[in-house]
Structure formats: structure tokens, C-alpha cells
Amino acid sequence: xxxxxxxxxxxxxxxxxxxxxxxxxxxxxxxxxxxxxxxxxxxxxxxxxxxxxxxxxxxxxxxxxxxxxxxxxxxxxxxxxxxxxxxxxxxxxxxxxxxxxxxxxxxxxxxxxxxxxxxxxxxxxxxxxxxxxxxxxxxxxxxxxxxxxxxxxxxxxxxxxxxxxxxxxxxxxxxxxxxxxxxxxxxxxxxxxxxxxxxxxxxxxxxxxxxxxxxxxxxxxxxxxxxxxxxxxxxxxxxxxxxxxxxxxxxxxxxxxxxxxxxxxxxxxxxxxxxxxxxxxxxxxxxxxxxxxxxxxxxxxxxxxxxxxxxxxxxxxxxxxx
Amino acid sequence: xxxxxxxxxxxxxxxxxxxxxxxxxxxxxxxxxxxxxxxxxxxxxxxxxxxxxxxxxxxxxxxxxxxxxxxxxxxxxxxxxxxxxxxxxxxxxxxxxxxxxxxxxxxxxxxxxxxxxxxxxxxxxxxxxxxxxxxxxxxxxxxxxxxxxxxxxxxxxxxxxxxxxxxxxxxxxxxxxxxxxxxxxxxxxxxxxxxxxxxxxxxxxxxxxxxxxxxxxxxxxxxxxxxxxxxxxxxxxxxxxxxxxxxxxxxxxxxxxxxxxxxxx
Numbered sequence: 001x002x003x004x005x006x007x008x009x010x011x012x013x014x015x016x017x018x019x020x021x022x023x024x025x026x027x028x029x030x031x032x033x034x035x036x037x038x039x040x041x042x043x044x045x046x047x048x049x050x051x052x053x054x055x056x057x058x059x060x061x062x063x064x065x066x067x068x069x070x071x072x073x074x075x076x077x078x079x080x081x082x083x084x085x086x087x088x089x090x091x092x093x094x095x096x097x098x099x100x101x102x103x104x105x106x107x108x109x110x111x112x113x114x115x116x117x118x119x120x121x122x123x124x125x126x127x128x129x130x131x132x133x134x135x136x137x138x139x140x141x142x143x144x145x146x147x148x149x150x151x152x153x154x155x156x157x158x159x160x161x162x163x164x165x166x167x168x169x170x171x172x173x174x175x176x177x178x179x180x181x182x183x184x185x186x187x188x189x190x191x192x193x194x195x196x197x198x199x200x201x202x203x204x205x206x207x208x209x210x211x212x213x214x215x216x217x218x219x220x221x222x223x224x225x226x227x228x229x230x231x232x233x234x235x236x237x238x239x240x241x242x243x244x245x246x247x248x249x250x251x252x253x254x255x256x257x258x259x260x261x262x263x264x265x266x267x268x269x270x271x272x273x274x275x276x277x278x279x280x281x282x283x284x285x286x287x288x289x290x291x292x293x294x295x296x297x298x299x300x301x302x303x304x305x306x307x308x309x310x311x312x313x314x315x316x317x318x319x320x321x322x
Numbered sequence: 323x324x325x326x327x328x329x330x331x332x333x334x335x336x337x338x339x340x341x342x343x344x345x346x347x348x349x350x351x352x353x354x355x356x357x358x359x360x361x362x363x364x365x366x367x368x369x370x371x372x373x374x375x376x377x378x379x380x381x382x383x384x385x386x387x388x389x390x391x392x393x394x395x396x397x398x399x400x401x402x403x404x405x406x407x408x409x410x411x412x413x414x415x416x417x418x419x420x421x422x423x424x425x426x427x428x429x430x431x432x433x434x435x436x437x438x439x440x441x442x443x444x445x446x447x448x449x450x451x452x453x454x455x456x457x458x459x460x461x462x463x464x465x466x467x468x469x470x471x472x473x474x475x476x477x478x479x480x481x482x483x484x485x486x487x488x489x490x491x492x493x494x495x496x497x498x499x500x501x502x503x504x505x506x507x508x509x510x511x512x513x514x515x516x517x518x519x520x521x522x523x524x525x526x527x528x529x530x531x532x533x534x535x536x537x538x539x540x541x542x543x544x545x546x547x548x549x550x551x552x553x554x555x556x557x558x559x560x561x562x563x564x565x566x567x568x569x570x571x572x573x574x575x576x577x578x579x580x581x582x583x584x585x586x587x
Contacts, residue, residue: 044552048574051550052325073569075587079545079555084370086547090554093569229587238370266370289547290363290375292325292416 021306022313023299025059027258027280028206030143030181032059032114035314036271036299039262039285040065040118040145040185041090045104046111049288053296056112059281063100063108065118065147068126068133070096080218080227085237085264086286087216089230092120092150097133105137115140116183120147124170131177138180146171146205148196149187149212149234161187164199171203183260185209193247197256207258209283210251211244237286238264245277252278253322266294268301275302276320323419323550324349330411331389333404337468339396341405342381345413348388354380355422356446357541357578360392361549363414364400375416376400377546377573379443382475393442393472419549420577423447429513429537431457435498435526437518438464441472443541443577444517449479458482459512463498463522467491499525506533516581517541524586538581544572551575559585 023034038046038055040062046055055061073093080087095104100117108115117134121127127146134144148160148167160166167184175182184200186193188211197208213234218227244263252259261279264286265271271282287294302314311317328347335341350360361375378392396405407413423443432451436444441462451458460476460483462469469485470492476483485493486501499522506529514536516526523540530538544556551574560570561583570576 042548042553048548048550048552051323072567073554073557075559076557076569077545078557079547079553081372081374081545084373086374088547088553088555090557093554093557237373267368286373286547289549289553290373292548292550 019312021303021311022315023303023306025281025314028181030183030206030258032142032281034059034299034302035275035281036295036302037116037260037281037283038062038288038295039283040147042285042288045108046113047107049292049295050111052292055295056114057299058113058295060114060116060142061108062116062145062283063104063118064094065092065120065150066094066097066100066130067092067120067122068097068129070094070099075229077227077229080233082216082218082235082237083239085235085239087218087228087233087235088213089228089233091230097130101133101137105140109140114142116143116145117141118145118147118185120150121170122151124173127170128173128177131174135178138178141180143181143183143206144174144178145183145185145209146174147185147212149185149189159187159189161196162190164195167196168199168203171200171205175204181206183207183209185212187212188243188247188263189215192250194251194254194256197251197254201257205257207260207280208251209260209262211240211247211263214240214243236264238266238270240264241270245273248274248279249277249321252319265298266291268298268305271298271302272305272317275314275317278319278322280318323416325414325416326350327412327414330407330409330413332409333407336393336471340393340468340472341396342391342393343404343407343413344389344391345415346389350380350390350417351383351385351388354383354390354418355424356380356450357423357443358418358420359443359549359577360415360417361419361546362392362400362404364403372399372403374547375549377419377549379541379577380418380446381442382446393439395439395468416549420573421575423450423578425451425454425456426513429456431509431512432459433509433512433514434458434460435502435514435516435518436460436462437498437522440516440518440522440541440543441469441476444515445475445479447515452479459509460484461498461501462486462493463488463518464493465489498522499529502526503529506536510536512536514538514581515541520586523581523584527581527584527586530582539578540581540584541577542572542579542584543577546573549573559587561585
């Protein structure tokens with residue numbers, strides 16, 4: 001008889017685990033080996049974090065958002081720490097989509113990681129031009145995430161998410177150019193994400209990422225100056241988790257479109273909370289900065305939780321709280 | 323770079339709000355170059371505030387006993403936490419980070435100028451330079467007597483140094499940049515290394531305009547999140563050789579930059 005360690009996670013009398021739970025996530029036409037993804041802009045291409053853990057273990061790595069041309073980003077200071085969170089105004093600094101196609105894609109491929117490419121354009125034409133540039137490398141991508149929180153230049157710089165109809169237009173245009181699952185990343189800064197999610201679905205998106213950062217600011221009371229050179233920044237981290245969770249929950253109840261839940265996830269417990277609130281997968285962002293091996297820990301935490309609860313598949317907990 | 327944990331061997335009070343934290347870490351001691359830094363978690367376990375790690379340049383390396391140290395001023399939530407740590411506590415940190423300092427073979431003389439806590443990375447650089455047989459002149463400037471005890475560390479590294487304090491509480495009363503402006507013509511065959519507040523760096527950059535032949539590097543500081551080159555939070559504006567500018571990351575492209583190429587907005 002083998003020894004049974006009653007302190008091992010998963011042990012319950014009479015319920016010795018004889019299986020590894022199925023962590024795979026399937027939604028829309030997307031298949032991921034597990035539901036834990038890295039958020040765009042918090043993981044670069046994964047090269048740096050691969051020094052801390054094997055990033056190919058992640059469900060997918062979402063790249064930094066790429067524009068058509070290189071973008072320098074905002075002046076410093078670009079970040080400011082807040083209570084249980086941080087403000088950032090990086091200004092979408094990136095090397096341009098050609099850099100991704102010609103250099104970074106191969107580097108991430110070499111890590112063995114599954115890739116979600118994040119892109120943004122200042123109008124529908126730019127989005128389309130980027131789509132055409134990535135057409136030859138689509139087979140290397142799991143999906144393309146469309147960052148709809150960026151300013152729409154044609155609409156006076158207002159974010160695409162401010163006018164849900166724009167989301168439908170851009171999504172369907174891209175869908176007509178490239179044949180790959182599309183994820184619309186939605187902003188929480190214009191009320192409920194539901195109208196945007198409906199339009200994303202109508203435009204042909206496979207899923208939505210909910211939520212992007214919440215806008216905020218901070219001031220220095222000694223100098224009377226803003227803490228961020230750009231004044232406005234995006235708030236992320238555990239401070240925004242309850243807001244994100246509610247957006248996910250309310251959207252999931254409507255059963256419109258699969259959801260990748262994100263916003264302040266710091267532990268596997270947080271991830272499970274998003275899954276039971278109706279997210280089909282989760283994405284981790286700010287936590288990567290302080291705990292560079294968080295991805296690995298969150299995946300194994302979800303796994304152990306399922307074993308402990310004697311649940312055979314992560315799909316069985318999705319939407320349990322609805 | 324690695325995510326590491328190390329036992330704290332001492333947390334010595336050097337002065338009002340000034341501490342030296344000594345940590346056991348064979349990995350850092352074997353792999354660290356002068357000018358590199360560690361990104362330190364300033365909270366216990368799952369505490370979420372402060373949420374970001376704090377970058378500290380490495381102050382000393384003791385390869386014999388595998389102990390490195392950081393010198394820090396208590397200024398906010400992060401350093402408040404550090405000041406409360408005791409011998410035997412475990413420090414969680416990532417390092418070594420950043421591009422380290424490499425001495426220039428061609429240059430024999432180095433002038434190091436540190437303002438406030440900016441003296442910390444310059445001390446380990448000075449030690450390296452002295453060991454390489456370079457001639458080092460160290461200038462330090464402080465507001466008050468906070469760094470009085472620190473001078474004992476400096477004496478062990480360099481013989482030739484000058485300390486200024488704004489209130490004259492120790493060293494010479496005055497400001498190091500004023501001294502530099504009046505005396506830089508005597509250091510034309512020196513390389514200048516500067517670390518300190520932005521106003522000081524800007525002022526030195528101005529002084530250097532009259533001495534275009536003197537090479538100068540600055541160790542820059544910016545608020546950081548990841549410390550490993552991912553978040554792009556710690557950007558500094560750097561002149562491009564062909565005109566225009568680009569943003570470089572203090573954490574991974576720096577922290578050492580050519581001072582004449584830095585654009586201070």
C-alpha cells in the first residue's frame with residue numbers, strides 16, 4: 001500500500017485523486033492549453049520573464065500592442081504607484097508591427113509560447129494596414145487582440161470604446177482581411193462594457209478582453225504638479241479588481257460573447273473568482289511586475305484548487321457564480 | 323537576473339533616516355557588476371501595499387562572505403518597510419539588474435560626483451576603479467549631517483575626496499556643482515561619473531558645455547515597475563546621433579547614460 005500524505009492538496013478521504021484536471025480553455029474558435037494569459041503591455045514578448053519561469057506554460061502570451069509605425073510614447077514620469085495599484089501613461093510606446101513580424105515573433109516562437117498579438121490603429125484604415133502586414137504570419141498566432149481603448153483619431157481622439165458602433169466597423173473590416181480569431185479589448189471608462197461587447201460580437205469577434213485600465217490621476221501636493229507627465233493614466237492592480245469582476249459578471253450574465261477576464265488578478269484565488277464570475281479565461285498584468293513568476297504560480301494554484309474540489313475540468317467552474 | 327531571497331545580516335542605522343541593509347546572497351555577489359541594482363519587494367507575503375518593488379543600486383559586495391548591501395534613505399512606504407526589517411528576516415529581491423559599469427581602459431582618471439543617496443552606486447564603482455589602478459577623485463554633496471557616518475565607508479575606498487554640505491554641518495559648506503564649475507578646467511583628462519538628483523545632473527550637463535572634451539556619464543533614476551525592461555515605465559529621453567530623440571529604459575538600457583545625450587524636460 002502506498003503512503004497517503006493527508007497534507008497533500010487534493011487529498012480527501014475516499015477521494016484520492018487519480019487524475020490531473022483538464023485545464024484547457026475552449027471558447028469561440030480559440031483553444032488554449034490553460035486559461036491563464038499574460039496581459040498586453042505587462043509581459044513584452046515574454047523573453048524577459050522566461051528567465052523566471054517557462055513562459056510556454058502560459059495559456060498564451062499577449063504581446064505589447066503594436067501600431068503600424070514605431071511610436072515613441074509619452075514623456076516621463078510615466079508611472080505612479082497608488083494604494084494597491086499603479087497608474088501608467090506609457091503612451092503605447094512600441095517598435096511598430098514590422099518589428100513584431102520580422103523579429104519578435106521568431107523570438108517568442110523560440111520560447112515555445114502560444115501568442116496572442118495585440119494591435120491598435122488610430123483609425124480603421126490603420127487597423128486594416130496592420131492586419132495586412134500580419135497576414136503572412138497568422139499561422140504562428142492563436143488570436144489577434146484589438147486594443148479598442150486607444151484614441152480614434154478620426155473621432156477627435158476619443159477612444160474607440162466611446163462609440164460602440166466603431167467597434168463593429170473595425171472588427172468586421174479586420175475579419176474580412178484576416179482569418180484568425182479576434183479578441184476585442186474593451187475599456188471600462190465609458191460605463192458598461194455590454195454595448196461594446198454586443199458590437200464586437202456583431203463585428204465577428206470571438207471573445208472580448210474585459211477590462212482595460214481605469215483612467216485616473218495623482219498630484220504632488222508639494223509642487224502642485226501632476227504625478228504623470230501626461231496627467232491621465234490607466235489604473236491597474238488589485239485596486240481595480242472589484243470593478244473588473246462586476247463588469248465580467250454582468251457581461252457573462254448576458255451570454256453575449258466569451259470573456260477573457262482581467263483587472264487586478266494577483267493570485268490563483270483571484271483568477272478562480274473571475275472564472276466563476278463567468279470569464280472563460282483570465283489574463284494577468286500588473287502582478288507580473290512585482291511577482292515575475294506569477295503566471296506559473298497561478299496556473300498551478302488553479303490546478304490544485306480543482307484537485308482539492310474534485311473537479312475534473314476548469315470548464316466546470318466557469319460561470320458557477322452566475 | 324533571478325528572483326531571489328536572502329537572509330538579512332544587518333540593518334545598520336547610519337544617520338537620521340539613512341540605513342545600510344546587508345543581505346546574504348552568493349548569486350548576487352558572484353554575478354553583480356558595479357552600477358547594477360536589485361528590485362526589492364517591500365512588503366511581507368501577500369500584502370498588496372506597496373505593490374511595486376523598489377529599485378536600489380548595490381552599494382557594496384563582500385565576495386568572501388557572500389554579502390551585498392544597499393544604502394537607503396527612508397522616504398516613503400517602501401523604505402519605511404525596509405527600516406523595520408531585522409537581522410534574520412528574509413528579503414525578496416530580483417537582481418542583478420541593469421547594465422553594469424565598465425571602466426574605460428583608455429582613461430586613467432575618474433571624477434565621481436554624488437549628490438545625496440546618489441553616492442551609493444558611485445562607492446562600488448569607485449572601489450572597482452581603484453582596484454583597477456585608476457586615479458579616483460570623489461566629490462559628494464549633501465543637505466546636512468545625515469551622511470556623516472557614511473564618510474567612514476568612503477575613507478576605506480578612496481584617499482582623494484571632498485564633501486560638501488549645504489548647511490556646513492560636515493565637510494565644506496557649499497554645493498558641489500559650484501565647486502565643479504570653478505574647478506573643472508583642472509580635470510580635463512578625467513572622465514566624469516555623476517549620480518544624484520535630476521537638478522544636479524542638469525546643472526552638471528550645463529557646466530560641461532564649456533568643457534566639451536570631458537566625457538561624462540550619469541547614473542539615472544526613474545520610477546520603475548518591473549525593473550527588467552518590460553513595462554517601459556522608467557523611460558528617459560535620449561538624443562539620437564542623427565537628430566531627434568528616443569526613449570530609453572533606465573532599468574535595462576541604463577542606468578548609466580552618456581550625460582550629454584540626456585534630455586531633461
